[in-house]
């Protein structure tokens with residue numbers, strides 16, 4: 001039987017990882033990517049959980065380390081002027097700018113013989129052989145909370161932990177060190193009522209309120225304005241593969257609250273799950289619907305628990321009393337800290 005080529009819509013982490021995995025199996029793959037690389041994206045740039053093992057299994061970890069990834073070993077949380085002690089992360093995480101990461105993956109895909117169509121937006125239907133990896137999708141404003149994500153790199157900022165999570169009245173801002181002199185500043189905010197004028201206010205949103213530890217941290221630094229980006233109006237409600245008619249991976253399938261630092265890992269994991277069934281479809285061993293059923297079942301099973309816990313833990317983090325209690329309990333109990341970490345991975 002002749003080989004059936006595969007088309008992947010979206011050249012973000014999920015799409016490129018699947019593309020690389022399929023090229024390693026000799027499958028003919030085209031990736032359509034609406035944007036061009038290198039470019040900045042809204043992301044905490046903190047890869048935690050199983051993502052690292054997958055990068056290792058697919059032979060991509062060295063590539064990522066060569067692109068400048070650093071290990072993050074500890075974390076702290078703050079609320080207003082209160083900071084928890086620095087705690088070791090149960091597993092070291094990787095920090096790398098998406099500017100470097102996505103670019104490195106796209107180059108690796110091309111090196112392996114993949115057809116990368118940058119600057120091309122897919123507008124057709126999803127038939128057999130076409131995989132949806134197009135990332136987070138906007139939802140109607142009246143369905144659930146309205147989220148705003150902002151990110152900018154900053155230079156000249158000193159951190160006390162490799163990862164710092166600062167709670168602010170409308171959400172949280174994560175700081176993570178990318179290089180000796182560069183820190184990623186990324187916030188998720190839950191908006192009620194009028195939308196802010198971002199062009200005038202994004203720096204204030206990311207700096208946090210007066211008197212907060214976050215404000216103090218960023219007071220000595222300067223934002224790299226070219227790295228600023230924003231995203232809004234997406235849903236953090238867990239979804240299952242069986243809800244869709246096409247094969248979906250990464251954020252196109254489901255999102256997990258960013259605080260867990262697990263979205264990138266889930267993009268790598270869902271891509272890895274899809275490699276074998278899609279390669280078998282490509283060489284005619286199974287049909288598309290069978291491949292979809294396998295991918296849906298495995299991803300739903302793999303992600304169910306962390307999505308459930310992400311959904312439970314996220315809403316209280318937007319209210320001052322529960323988040324203060326959770327923060328202080330987790331900072332005093334190693335058991336709880338490790339438990340919360342493992343439940344969301």
Ligand SMILES: Cc1cc2nc3c(=O)[nH]c(=O)nc-3n(C[C@H](O)[C@H](O)[C@H](O)COP(=O)(O)OP(=O)(O)OC[C@H]3O[C@@H](n4cnc5c(N)ncnc54)[C@H](O)[C@@H]3O)c2cc1C
Nearest residue numbers: 010012013014034044045122135149250251258261263264
């Ligand atoms: C505020 C915030 C902070 C976050 N912080 C972290 C963190 O610290 N750690 C972590 O692990 N995760 C984090 N995440 C989540 C993480 O960014 C995502 O889970 C991850 O990027 C998902 O990868 P993806 O490939 O599915 O989607 P994306 O990386 O979004 O890629 C999708 C691609 O599809 C392209 N595309 C869309 N439509 C089309 C089309 N029609 N045709 C062609 N191309 C198309 C887009 O241009 C895009 O490049 C964060 C998310 C937010 C919102």
